[in-house]
Amino acid sequence: MKEPGKTAWGKYFFYPVAETGGWDQCKAVRVNHPVNFPTATKSSVTEEAIPPLRSRVTAVVAVAATYAYFLVFAQFGLLHAMGEVLGAHHDWLRPAMAVMGGAGIVGSVAMGWAYHEERRRGLMGAGYLVAGFAAVLVMVVRTPGAFLVVAGLTGGATGWVTVGLAAQLLRETGGRQLGLCLGIGTGLAYALCNLPPVFAGDAKTQAMVGLGAAAVGWRAVRAFAQPGEPEGATGFDYSVRGGVLWILLLLALVAFDSAAFYLIQHTPELKAVTWTGGAQLVANAGVHLIAGVLAGFALNLRRVAGVALVAMAGLLGAVVLMGRGLGSPGALLYAAAVSGYSTLLVYYPARSGRVQWAVLVYAVAGWIGSALGIGLAENLRNVPVAMMFALGLLVVGLLGVRRRLMSGPRVQ
Numbered sequence: 001m002k003e004p005g006k007t008a009w010g011k012y013f014f015y016p017v018a019e020t021g022g023w024d025q026c027k028a029v030r031v032n033h034p035v036n037f038p039t040a041t042k043s044s045v046t047e048e049a050i051p052p053l054r055s056r057v058t059a060v061v062a063v064a065a066t067y068a069y070f071l072v073f074a075q076f077g078l079l080h081a082m083g084e085v086l087g088a089h090h091d092w093l094r095p096a097m098a099v100m101g102g103a104g105i106v107g108s109v110a111m112g113w114a115y116h117e118e119r120r121r122g123l124m125g126a127g128y129l130v131a132g133f134a135a136v137l138v139m140v141v142r143t144p145g146a147f148l149v150v151a152g153l154t155g156g157a158t159g160w161v162t163v164g165l166a167a168q169l170l171r172e173t174g175g176r177q178l179g180l181c182l183g184i185g186t187g188l189a190y191a192l193c194n195l196p197p198v199f200a201g202d203a204k205t206q207a208m209v210g211l212g213a214a215a216v217g218w219r220a221v222r223a224f225a226q227p228g229e230p231e232g233a234t235g236f237d238y239s240v241r242g243g244v245l246w247i248l249l250l251l252a253l254v255a256f257d258s259a260a261f262y263l264i265q266h267t268p269e270l271k272a273v274t275w276t277g278g279a280q281l282v283a284n285a286g287v288h289l290i291a292g293v294l295a296g297f298a299l300n301l302r303r304v305a306g307v308a309l310v311a312m313a314g315l316l317g318a319v320v321l322m323g324r325g326l327g328s329p330g331a332l333l334y335a336a337a338v339s340g341y342s343t344l345l346v347y348y349p350a351r352s353g354r355v356q357w358a359v360l361v362y363a364v365a366g367w368i369g370s371a372l373g374i375g376l377a378e379n380l381r382n383v384p385v386a387m388m389f390a391l392g393l394l395v396v397g398l399l400g401v402r403r404r405l406m407s408g409p410r411v412q
Contacts, residue, residue, distance in 0.1 A: 023159045049174045056181050059172040061183025064192070065217035066165055068157075071193040073135055073210025074100065074154050081138045081203035082147050095382045097374065099148050100155035104367040105124035112359035122377030124164045124221040127307060131157035159362065161217065166358035169350040172224055175233070176300065179347055183296020190335070192287035198276045233351045236406040237304070237385045243360065246348055247400045249308060250365035251372075253341045254276040256315055256391045258294045258373025260334070260383055266320070267381070267383065273327030280328060282337045291336035304344065305399050311341035312395040319383045 044110065080098075086092060114123060134153040135207075141147055174180040192198060198209055236242040254370040264270050275281065298307050314337025321330030345365070376387070 004253055011026065015049065016023050022142050033319060036211025041061070042288065048198055050171060050176060055225065056174075057102055057170045059169055060185040062165055062172075062217055062220035062224075063169070063182055064163055064188040064222060066215045067186055067189030068192050068344070069131055069135075069210050069213040069217065070162075071189060072213065073138075073208050074158055076193075076199075077135070077203055077206030077210050078147075078150060078154055081208060084203050085142055086144060086147070086231035090144075092147060095144075096147055096151040097371070100151040101299060101367050101371045103152040103155030103240035104159035105363045106360050107156035108163045108363040108367070109159075110156075111160045111163040112355050115164070115355045120164065120168055121221055121224060124161060124168075125218055126155050127160035127164065128214045128221070131161065132218070132412055133268045135211040137213060138207050139204055155367075157214075159286050159367065162362050162366070163355060164357040165221070166346060166349045166362075167353070167355035168221075168224060169346070170353040175351065178201020178351055179301075179343070180293070180296035181351065182335050182346045183292040183294070183299065183339075183343045184294075186295075186346065187289035187339055190292065190339055191285040192286060194275075194281050194285035194335070196281045199281055233353075236402070237348075237354050238357070240404065243357070245247050245362060245398050245402050247365050248359060249395055250341075250345055250348065251369040252391055253308070253311060253315070254365055254369030255346070255376070257338055257341070258370045258389065259377035259380070259387070260315065260319055260373075262374050262377040263380060263383060266377075270322060270327060274322065274331035274334075283328075285346060286333040287332045288339045291339035295340040299347050303346070304380055305402070307344050308395060308399065311337045311344065312391060313337075313339065316388050316392060319388060323382065 078096070082090065082092060082096060097367075111123065111127070116123075130153055134150050134157060137153070138150045140146075141150060168176060169182070198206065237246060237302075264274055273280075275284065293305050295311075314333050316338060318330045318334035321327075321333060345361070349361040352358075
């Protein structure tokens with residue numbers, strides 16, 4: 001007797017389970033002999049899908065590595081290296097920051113233009129390689145022009161990988177676990193950056209951490225394996241009006257945070273009681289991690305407005321505490337608020353499942369918001385009450401408008 005599938009009739013009715021030629025089998029099935037066996041399809045990844053644990057862990061690692069590269073190297077390591085080589089009072093800080101910000105916007109837009117489902121891992125890998133090369137290059141360059149090149153590579157690579165990563169996260173985590181995965185990854189990155197050996201390390205140490213983060217990110221995205229195009233969230237939040245609202249809100253939070261942190265780092269008395277000393281740095285790291293996880297839980301429950309409000313209140317409360325001489329508790333509250341809104345900053349574009357949202361959020365709210373905040377802080381000695389009032393009014397006002405305008409499928 002011939003084996004099933006080897007006879008003239010068997011190939012139409014017997015489907016050995018161990019074989020993987022699903023598409024070829026589908027082609028062989030006659031239309032007039034329908035069979036109820038499941039067949040392979042090019043399906044989409046819906047919000048309700050729950051990918052394997054390995055896929056979610058890989059996404060957490062990718063988020064943590066990408067954030068760590070930006071926080072440790074782009075914000076500190078590069079600038080420390082310039083100070084060590086060019087002198088503490090060199091005049092190249094503003095040009096370097098301008099080049100980095102401009103390159104970040106260009107990199108974000110370029111990834112949005114180049115992104116394609118079939119090339120997504122290769123594109124991301126290229127971005128991490130450039131990021132790692134910039135971390136290596138900063139350890140050997142000695143001229144202002146060379147540092148500007150490093151700043152451009154750093155900003156461009158960061159913009160490139162953040163946009164590409166946000167477009168893939170929904171596929172790897174599933175909509176139901178997206179918030180928690182992002183909260184853990186964001187919290188881990190901030191916690192790493194606040195550990196004393198990293199935060200207080202020299203330029204070479206921070207460059208090496210940046211190189212390691214780029215290598216880990218490269219490996220993580222190479223392991224992304226979930227098939228299908230993600231079907232992201234819809235509704236008011238991802239309409240034109242909703243998008244404008246959320247981008248303005250996130251831009252306000254990023255700008256305020258950038259201004260506040262710039263003032264903290266450039267005010268020796270304030271820095272001494274907020275981000276100096278092993279015990280304080282470890283406490284900041286722990287709060288960053290806990291707050292990121294809690295924000296992730298809240299976002300899993302779709303409490304995006306609540307996360308934004310709590311983050312705003314935390315930032316304002318932290319500034320008030322620091323202004324009253326309570327630097328240590330103020331720093332802890334500040335760390336919690338930053339982890340909360342930073343998780344939201346990834347969650348909002350990632351939940352859309354579309355690269356265009358990531359381009360808009362990171363180019364406008366991320367890079368422009370950061371530049372706006374630092375520009376405002378350069379001529380200040382403390383955070384003005386007017387700026388605090390403006391942040392509170394803007395966030396509460398935008399969320400109030402959102403609540404009135406929401407219609408159709410509700411996305412909280």
